[in-house]
Amino acid sequence: MTASVKVLLCTADDGIMIDTVDAVLRAGGFAPNLMVVADKDDIETIGQEIVDADIVYPNKASLTRELIQSTSRLRLIHCGTGCDTVDLEAAKEQGIFVCSTAHIMAQSTAEHAIFLLLALAKYGDRYFQEMNAGKWNRRIGTELAGKIFGILGFGHIGKITARIAHSLGMKVMASRKNLGKGNEGQEFVAMADLDTVLMEADIVSLHLPLIKDGANKTEALIGEEELRKIGQKGLGWLINTSRGAIIDESKLIEALKKGTILKAGLDVFATEPLPVEHPLRSLPNVILTPHIAGETEEALKMRYSLIANNAVRVLRGERPEYIVD
Numbered sequence: 082m083t084a085s086v087k088v089l090l091c092t093a094d095d096g097i098m099i100d101t102v103d104a105v106l107r108a109g110g111f112a113p114n115l116m117v118v119a120d121k122d123d124i125e126t127i128g129q130e131i132v133d134a135d136i137v138y139p140n141k142a143s144l145t146r147e148l149i150q151s152t153s154r155l156r157l158i159h160c161g162t163g164c165d166t167v168d169l170e171a172a173k174e175q176g177i178f179v180c181s182t183a184h185i186m187a188q189s190t191a192e193h194a195i196f197l198l199l200a201l202a203k204y205g206d207r208y209f210q211e212m213n214a215g216k217w218n219r220r221i222g223t224e225l226a227g228k229i230f231g232i233l234g235f236g237h238i239g240k241i242t243a244r245i246a247h248s249l250g251m252k253v254m255a256s257r258k259n260l261g262k263g264n265e266g267q268e269f270v271a272m273a274d275l276d277t278v279l280m281e282a283d284i285v286s287l288h289l290p291l292i293k294d295g296a297n298k299t300e301a302l303i304g305e306e307e308l309r310k311i312g313q314k315g316l317g318w319l320i321n322t323s324r325g326a327i328i329d330e331s332k333l334i335e336a337l338k339k340g341t342i343l344k345a346g347l348d349v350f351a352t353e354p355l356p357v358e359h360p361l362r363s364l365p366n367v368i369l370t371p372h373i374a375g376e377t378e379e380a381l382k383m384r385y386s387l388i389a390n391n392a393v394r395v396l397r398g399e400r401p402e403y404i405v406d
Contacts, residue, residue: 083112086396087154089134091127091142093119097381105389111396118142131155136392139166141353141372146171157395159388162186162375163324164405165291179405180391183290184237185383186375191241193374194286194322197346198225198246201284201318206368226250229315231282233275233302234289234323235264242286243270254278258297279307283315291324303328305336312341322374325350334360337367348374 088102099115106113116130121142131137131148136157144158149171158167162183172179200206202223211218230246232239235257243253244267253270256278264270279285292299303311303319311317319342321328330351336342346368347361353372361367391401 083110084396085112085114086135086392087114087116087133088136088138088392089127089130090115090117090138090140091121092138092140093117095376095381097378098385101382101385102389102392105386106392109390109393109396111393124148135396136388138388141166144168144172149175149177152177157392157401159391159401160405161384162190163290165293165324169405178391178395178401180388180401180403181405182384182387182403184403185387186380187237187241189377189380190238190288190322190374191245192377193348193370194238194242194288194320194346195245195249197320197322197348197368197370198230198284198286198318200368201320201344201346223316227252228283229254229281231255231278231285232270233278233285233287235262235270235272236288238322239288240267242288243267254282276310279310280313281315282311284318284320285311286320287323287327289323289327291326293326299324299327301326301329303333305329305332308332308336308342312336312343317341317343318345320346322348325353330361334364337364342366344368346370348372 086106090098094117103113103115118126118130121140127142128148132151133154135154136159137155138159140161143166146168149168155177158172158177158179160167160181164179164181167179169179202225204220204222226249228251230251230253232243232255235255239255243255247253247269254273255270256273256275260272264272289299311319333342337345344366348370349372355361361369394401
C-alpha cells in the first residue's frame with residue numbers, strides 16, 4: 082500500500098509548485114496530500130494544517146515555536162532562500178530537519194541584482210513608462226565599466242553577482258563574515274572589511290542572510306552611519322536582493338530624500354507586500370520590484386524538485402541535503 086504524506090505549502094501555486102512536488106513524491110513511491118495556504122499571514126489556517134503535516138514549505142510564512150511544538154508528525158521544514166521566519170531552535174528540539182534551497186536561487190537572484198544595477202544606470206524604469214505614454218524624454222546615463230561594485234556577503238549569490246559585474250568591466254570588492262576564506266577562484270575580487278567596501282564602492286549590493294541575534298547579527302546592519310559611508314564617495318548607489326530588514330528602512334528613506342544615497346534598487350522590504358502608501362513608492366530615485374529576484378521558471382522547478390526529493394529522503398529515514406546550520 083502506498084504511504085500517504087501530507088505536505089503543507091504556505092504560498093499560492095505558481096503553476097509549477099503543485100505539479101512538480103506531486104510528480105516527485107509519486108515517483109518516490111508516496112501518495113501526496115498537498116495542502117496549499119496561499120496567504121502567508123493566515124496563521125489560523127496554517128496552525129490547523131501543520132498539526133498533522135509531514136513536510137512544510139513555509140516560503141515567507143512565520144513558523145513560531147508554538148506552531149512547531151503543535152506538530153505531531155512533522156519531519157522536514159524546507160525553506161527557500163532564507164530561514165529567518167522559522168524558529169530554528171524549536172525545530173532542533175523537536176528533531177525536525179530544516180533545509181534551504183538558497184544555492185538553487187543563486188543564479189536568478191544574481192541576475193536580478195544586475196538587472197537593478199543596469200536599470201539604475203540607464204533609467205530603465207522611466208524609459209519604459211514614458212515611451213509607453215508617448216513621451217520622448219532623453220537622459221544622460223552612467224557607464225558601469227571601471228566603477229567599483231561592492232558586495233556584502235560572498236556566498237553562492239555574491240560570487241555569481243561578482244562574476245557578472247566583472248564581465249561588465251567593473252572593479253569588484255567584497256566583504257564576508259570570514260575574510261580568511263578569501264576569493265578562491267575569483268582573484269579579480271578584492272576582499273576587504275565591511276567599512277572599506279562601504280566607503281570605497283560606487284555601488285553596494287547586499288547578499289547577506291537575515292540574522293536577528295548573536296555575534297553575526299545582520300538585522301539593521303545598514304543604518305544611518307553605514308548609509309552615510311556609502312554616499313560619501315563615488316556614485317552612492319545601493320542594491321538589496323537579500324532581506325529588507327538588513328537595512329534600517331526609515332534611515333534609508335531619509336538618505337534617499339537628502340541625496341546621501343543617490344539611487345537604490347530594492348527587491349525586498351521590511352514589510353511585505355510593501356504597503357500601498359509606503360514612502361518608498363513615491364521616491365523618484367528608487368526602483369522597486371516585488372521580492373521576485375529568485376523566482377524564474379528554471380529556479381522554481383529546481384527548488385520544488387529539491388524540496389520534494391528531500392521529503393522522499395526524510396520519509397525513507399535518510400538525511401536530506403542542504404541542512405541549515
